[in-house]
Amino acid sequence: MKQMIGIDIGGTTIKLALIDSLGNIQKKWQIPTNVEENGRFIPQEIVATIQANVLGKDELAPDIAGIGIGVPGPISPDGNFVVQAVNLGWSEMPLKSVVEKVLSIPVTLLNDANAAALGEMWKGAAKGKQNLVFVTLGTGVGGGIIIDSKVINGVHSSGGEIGHIAVTSDETRICGCGNINCLETFSSANGMVRTMKKLLSEAGEVRGDFTTVDIFKWLDAGDYLAILTLDITVSYLGQAIAGIMNTIDAEEVVIGGGLSEAGSALLEPLKAKIDQHIFPQIRGKYMVSQAKLGNDAGIYGAVYSYLSTQTN
Amino acid sequence: MKQMIGIDIGGTTIKLALIDSLGNIQKKWQIPTNVEENGRFIPQEIVATIQANVLGKDELAPDIAGIGIGVPGPISPDGNFVVQAVNLGWSEMPLKSVVEKVLSIPVTLLNDANAAALGEMWKGAAKGKQNLVFVTLGTGVGGGIIIDSKVINGVHSSGGEIGHIAVTSDETRICGCGNINCLETFSSANGMVRTMKKLLSEAGEVRGDFTTVDIFKWLDAGDYLAILTLDITVSYLGQAIAGIMNTIDAEEVVIGGGLSEAGSALLEPLKAKIDQHIFPQIRGKYMVSQAKLGNDAGIYGAVYSYLSTQTN
Numbered sequence: 266m267k268q269m270i271g272i273d274i275g276g277t278t279i280k281l282a283l284i285d286s287l288g289n290i291q292k293k294w295q296i297p298t299n300v301e302e303n304g305r306f307i308p309q310e311i312v313a314t315i316q317a318n319v320l321g322k323d324e325l326a327p328d329i330a331g332i333g334i335g336v337p338g339p340i341s342p343d344g345n346f347v348v349q350a351v352n353l354g355w356s357e358m359p360l361k362s363v364v365e366k367v368l369s370i371p372v373t374l375l376n377d378a379n380a381a382a383l384g385e386m387w388k389g390a391a392k393g394k395q396n397l398v399f400v401t402l403g404t405g406v407g408g409g410i411i412i413d414s415k416v417i418n419g420v421h422s423s424g425g426e427i428g429h430i431a432v433t434s435d436e437t438r439i440c441g442c443g444n445i446n447c448l449e450t451f452s453s454a455n456g457m458v459r460t461m462k463k464l465l466s467e468a469g470e471v472r473g474d475f476t477t478v479d480i481f482k483w484l485d486a487g488d489y490l491a492i493l494t495l496d497i498t499v500s501y502l503g504q505a506i507a508g509i510m511n512t513i514d515a516e517e518v519v520i521g522g523g524l525s526e527a528g529s530a531l532l533e534p535l536k537a538k539i540d541q542h543i544f545p546q547i548r549g550k551y552m553v554s555q556a557k558l559g560n561d562a563g564i565y566g567a568v569y570s571y572l573s574t575q576t577n
Numbered sequence: 578m579k580q581m582i583g584i585d586i587g588g589t590t591i592k593l594a595l596i597d598s599l600g601n602i603q604k605k606w607q608i609p610t611n612v613e614e615n616g617r618f619i620p621q622e623i624v625a626t627i628q629a630n631v632l633g634k635d636e637l638a639p640d641i642a643g644i645g646i647g648v649p650g651p652i653s654p655d656g657n658f659v660v661q662a663v664n665l666g667w668s669e670m671p672l673k674s675v676v677e678k679v680l681s682i683p684v685t686l687l688n689d690a691n692a693a694a695l696g697e698m699w700k701g702a703a704k705g706k707q708n709l710v711f712v713t714l715g716t717g718v719g720g721g722i723i724i725d726s727k728v729i730n731g732v733h734s735s736g737g738e739i740g741h742i743a744v745t746s747d748e749t750r751i752c753g754c755g756n757i758n759c760l761e762t763f764s765s766a767n768g769m770v771r772t773m774k775k776l777l778s779e780a781g782e783v784r785g786d787f788t789t790v791d792i793f794k795w796l797d798a799g800d801y802l803a804i805l806t807l808d809i810t811v812s813y814l815g816q817a818i819a820g821i822m823n824t825i826d827a828e829e830v831v832i833g834g835g836l837s838e839a840g841s842a843l844l845e846p847l848k849a850k851i852d853q854h855i856f857p858q859i860r861g862k863y864m865v866s867q868a869k870l871g872n873d874a875g876i877y878g879a880v881y882s883y884l885s886t887q888t889n
Contacts, residue, residue: 339858396732410824412729419826420708423858430820431854433745442857508742508817509824512722514731542743545754546651546735 268327269571270315270370272334273377273563274298276352279311282564283319283327286572288388291327293564294318303354308363315368331575332372333567334360335380339422344374348422373571377563378425379416381556382409383573384566385519389557396515398506399556400427402524405441406449406456406502412513414573427509428453432501436463452502454524461494481527495534503538510551511544521556528555580639581883582627582682584646585689585875586610588664591623594876595631595639598884600700603639605876606630615666620675627680643887645685645879646672647692651734656686660734685883689875690737691728693868694721695885696878697831701869708827710818711868712739714836717753718761718768718814724825726885739821740765744813748775764814766836773806793839807846815850822863823856833868840867 267286272279276298283292296314299306311334319329338350347358361372375383382399391397399409406428410417417424428449429442438450438459450456454477461480465472468490472479483491506518518539520532536553543551558565579598584591588610595604608626611618623646631641650662659670673684687695694711703709711721718740722729729736740761741754750762750771762768766789773792777784780802795803818830830851832844848865855863870877 408824412724417724417825419859420828421826421859421862423823423826423856426823426826426856426858429823429856431816433816444854444857504743504745505820508820511735511738511741512720512821512824513729514733514735514738516732542756544735544738544741545756546738547731547733550733 267330269330269568270319270332271564271566271568272311272332273380273560273567274307274334274336274350274353275377276300276337279307279314280560280564281311281314281318282561282568284564284568288565288568290561290564292318298353300352300354303356304350304358307353308358308360309367312364312367320368329368329370331571332364332368332370333380333569333571334364334372334374335377335563335567336360336374337377340374340376340418342418342420342422347374371571371574373567373574375416375567375570376409376418376422376425378407379409379418380566380570381521381558381562382411382425382519382566383416383569384558384562384564385521385556386411386414386566387569388565389562390519390554391517394516396513397517397519398427398509398513398515399519399521400502400506401522401556402453402502402520403522404453404455406453407522410509410513410515412515416570427505430505430508432505448501448505452498452505454522457494457498457524460497461490464490464493477524477527481530484530495531499531499534499538503535504542506535507539507542510539510547514544514547515551517552517554519554519556521562525555579642581642581880582631582644583876583878583880584623584644585692585872585879586619586646586648586662586665587689588612588649591619592872592876593623593626593630594873594880596876596880600877600880602873602876604630610665612664612666615668616662616670619665620670620672621679624676624679632680641680641682643683643685643883644676644680645687645692645881645883646676647687647689647875647879648672649689652686652688652730654730654732654734659686683883683886685879685886687728687879687882688721688730688734688737690719691721691730692878692882693833693870693874694723694737694831694878695728695881696870696874696876697833697868698723698726698878699881700877701874702831702866703829706828708825709829709831710739710821710825710827711831711833712814712818713834713868714765714814714832715834716765716767718765719834722821722825722827724827728882739817742817742820744817760813760817764810764817766834769806769810769836772809773802776802776805789836789839793842796842807843811843811846811850815847816854818847819851819854822851822859826856826859827863829864829866831866831868833874837867
């Protein structure tokens with residue numbers, strides 16, 4: 266059976282896996298991300314760890330058909346280089362040609378949120394679906410839009426940048442992108458903590474440092490400010506997701522990222538908010554589900570992305 | 578050269594044209610839309626007018642390769658029937674098979690906003706582009722999303738229903754779809770008139786009946802309430818369009834419909850609003866333009882839709 270390598274480059278670790286064309290992981294390992302000197306050693310360290318862990322030198326080494334690499338940044342529309350990856354220090358990095366030249370194995374690049382979206386479609390929460398909105402709620406809000414099994418990368422490599430959909434608020438929150446009141450300033454894990462802090466401060470309460478895990482614990486205990494915080498978080502997110510659904514009309518919304526681990530405490534009110542704003546013809550006919558693959562979504566999706574270049 | 582027939586079914590007239598594969602209109606005519614008995618005579622009247630005007634009985638009659646029909650309602654995902662067309666009285670109308678059976682010519686159905694979007698891409702404002710957001714501002718707000726030259730019809734035939742993206746407002750406006758504060762309750766021609774009326778009423782002013790044409794005249798004359806009305810109209814629209822662009826990242830936004838005839842008085846402030854909320858990586862790299870084909874967009878797009886089924 267065909268074997269592929271899926272890679273997910275993160276800011277601190279690079280995850281790699283040997284995966285067959287049915288999606289079975291044969292081997293999985295990781296190396297630290299070396300961000301020294303603007304991450305210039307990363308490509309050769311990826312090549313080296315593949316040679317050491319998979320290709321080896323003996324005749325039992327598997328024949329690798331292709332490599333898919335998910336990267337924390339936009340990929341050029343031609344698929345040849347990473348436009349920018351702030352966390353790695355990369356700018357215009359020709360990752361595809363560098364790896365292909367040394368290993369003589371075809372490489373497919375894609376954005377990490379898009380990789381996770383494809384992974385969830387291939388092997389996770391949206392298995393068997395072909396049209397989905399994938400939303401990842403972590404430090405920021407990321408997204409991957411899949412239509413007819415293909416990721417929408419966009420003309421300027423900005424497809425799926427749904428964390429930067431503007432929301433309307435009396436507050437002014439400046440986003441890392443430079444815009445004002447992007448969705449992720451309210452509905453990411455960071456945004457949720459910020460909302461809770463604001464409510465606490467307005468109520469004259471002090472609770473020290475906390476994370477979204479604490480907020481969900483307080484919520485469970487019936488804490489009013491935690492209930493309000495979740496409502497604000499989910500209202501913005503639900504309205505934005507409904508807007509996306511009214512535009513592309515997918516089958517399923519998959520919620521991933523750290524915040525999704527809250528499960529139904531998050532997903533149920535979110536579904537209710539989406540339902541409130543979704544076009545009546547879609548209401549009741551789509552799913553909202555929790556991502557299933559966790560940190561493995563990216564390596565699955567990277568391999569799927571390589572495979573899909575082969576069948577087109 | 579191949580000849581096709583493009584048809585645009587509206588609530589009062591049905592427009593038809595004989596068009597060659599280069600997009601030249603050879604002949605154009607129209608018939609009234611017969612909505613009697615839930616529009617049940619429309620299919621046979623379309624067949625009859627094609628037979629009378631194009632097929633004729635002599636040997637000079639052109640050989641028609643295909644027919645494209647734009648319909649004011651959603652088309653089933655398999656492309657075989659019109660799910661519903663409220664203005665015509667249709668529900669589950671098998672228009673494709675009815676016309677094909679009588680004329681023995683292949684028929685392609687599509688939604689009218691989608692047809693107009695394809696028309697503008699083929700022969701109008703977005704000529705040569707493959708990724709666009711088409712927005713029509715009339716009685717309501719309609720849309721057509723095109724990615725890689727293909728219209729996103731959606732899993733529940735609701736792709737491009739951007740008029741029903743919810744906006745945030747202190748007001749409560751009930752939309753025809755049943756939802757609250759849909760974009761079209763604010764940013765359609767009707768919505769704009771409603772906003773102006775509200776502002777006038779709040780100011781204790783009475784100006785009798787008026788349309789958006791009057792509002793743009795008052796605007797030209799520096800009328801404060803008209804300026805405010807345009808600002809509200811354009812703010813909601815610009816924020817919603819920026820959200821769509823951040824999701825699918827297209828090359829061009831084409832604005833059509835009656836309201837678009839205001840030209841730069843509408844388009845310039847709209848572009849500024851979109852720019853305010855668009856993802857920085859897209860800003861400065863996309864166009865906002867006025868639709869060019871007017872009422873002919875639908876017949877062009879219907880033919881283009883037929884042609885694209887032939888090349889895939």
